[in-house]
Amino acid sequence: MVDRGRLAELLQREREQYAQRNPLSGKAYASAEHLFGRVPMTWMNMRAGAFPLYLDSARGAQVCDLDGHDYVDFSLGDTAAMAGHSPEPVVRAVQRRFAELGGATAMLPTEDAEWVGAELTRRFGLTRWSFALTATDANRWAIRIVRAVTGKPRILVNSYCYHGSVDESLIVVGPDGEARSREGNVGAPYDVTQTSRVAEFNDLEGLERELAHGDVAAVLMEPALTNIGIVLPQEGYLQGVRELTRRHDTLLINDETHTFSAGPGGATRAWGLDPDLLVIGKAIGGGIPAASYGMSAEFAERVLGREDLDLVDMGGVGGTMAGSALSVAAMRATLEEVLTDAAFETMVARAGEFADGVRSVIGAHDLPWSLSQLGARAEYRFTAQPPVNGTQSHDAHDAELDDYLHIALANRGVLMTPFHNMALMSPATTTADVATHLWAFEQAVGALVG
Secondary structure (H helix, E strand, C coil): CCCHHHHHHHHHHHHHHHHHHCHHHHHHHHCCCCCHHHCCCHHHHCCCCCCCCCEEEEEECEEEECCCCEEEECCHHHHCCCCCECCHHHHHHHHHHHHHHCCCCCCCCCHHHHHHHHHHHHHHCCCEEEEECCHHHHHHHHHHHHHHHHCCCEEEEECCCCECECHHHCEEECCCCCEEECCCCCCCCCCHHHHEEEECCCCHHHHHHHHCCCCEEEEEECCCECECECECCCCCHHHHHHHHHHHCCCEEEEECCCHHHHCCCHHHHHCCCCCCEEEEEHHHHCCCCCEEEEECHHHHHHHHCCCCCCCCCCCCCCCCCCCCHHHHHHHHHHHHHHCCHHHHHHHHHHHHHHHHHHHHHHHHCCCCCEEEEECCEEEEECCCCCCCCHHHHHHCCCHHHHHHHHHHHHHCCEECCCCCCEEECCCCCCHHHHHHHHHHHHHHHHHHHC
């Protein structure tokens, strides 16, 4: 349905416009000689233009770059800024903790931590919580704990899942149906096929086949895949996962870091799920590094009752900055005043408007594309039907088309998640913001299809 010659011509034109519009960002990138890959973190090189945009300022759902261009931000830090950029309640809490009270990293607990734990219990159901600074670390520590308690060595994940840079998650189902290391896996400390097992999302037969080996400590999964394009669970799938894990004496860890968009208690609350452990990061800190993992009281007692496990010093769980007074203060302000139940109602409504608008453009141009919505999150894919597993979604990737849409939207004042065509709504996102995206999307698609 896409004229590849026309696509290449339009992409080149948009890239030239991008370079002309952003000379200061281009200059800053060219002069960054002391940074690995010229950026603070190498994933910042995931961009459709010759250089990334440089940040000047951000508030709510708006970003301003170094060249003075304003953008409606649907990326929102790939979920880390789901509360919006610098929400006022979080700013106040951080200023109070850091500037007025001090002691941001005094290695002493604060009463805010218990409030956050109680609120996470209200939202997700798990009753005992511990803190980290990233969801990656929360996943790593949860994995160590379930291995210790079960005595089983392997972790099972879904093909093309996303759990940060957790070693055990970098495994996929190959073309022959056998497990293999995910392409591009950097410096794996050990062959991932020896530490992990893998099954396709929405495939209960494949899951049962892998669990039957009897060596899986836990299934670590997102209730819906997100970082490979949104892949929603089919009817009965998540219930089947829970039944199979219990039948095979395997624990279940829900990673809600991205699926938190489903509602105030993520997909776990929205869909009535019952995991043994739950991980959440990014958004709960309102822009300050924060994450948490929770478990049942019974499971927590099993762990704490193990005198052979060093949980307070160098046993491999914990970090000096984890659970700091500053991080916990930010979490409390975010959960108490920003990402509230009422805020989610507005965010989900905005995502519905976004989804309806995109579908109208796709339909008007008779394109074989689809859109999936997960609460406050929506994403379009270049397939007529939404993919049902990670491999299908991976195979639907079109790098050239992705680049064209990303840079065409950026040139028109709209930022999408750089890794894929995901849009996330914050409490500050407005109907006018959604309309801006729809206008830019229509402009880009209209030029493409002529």
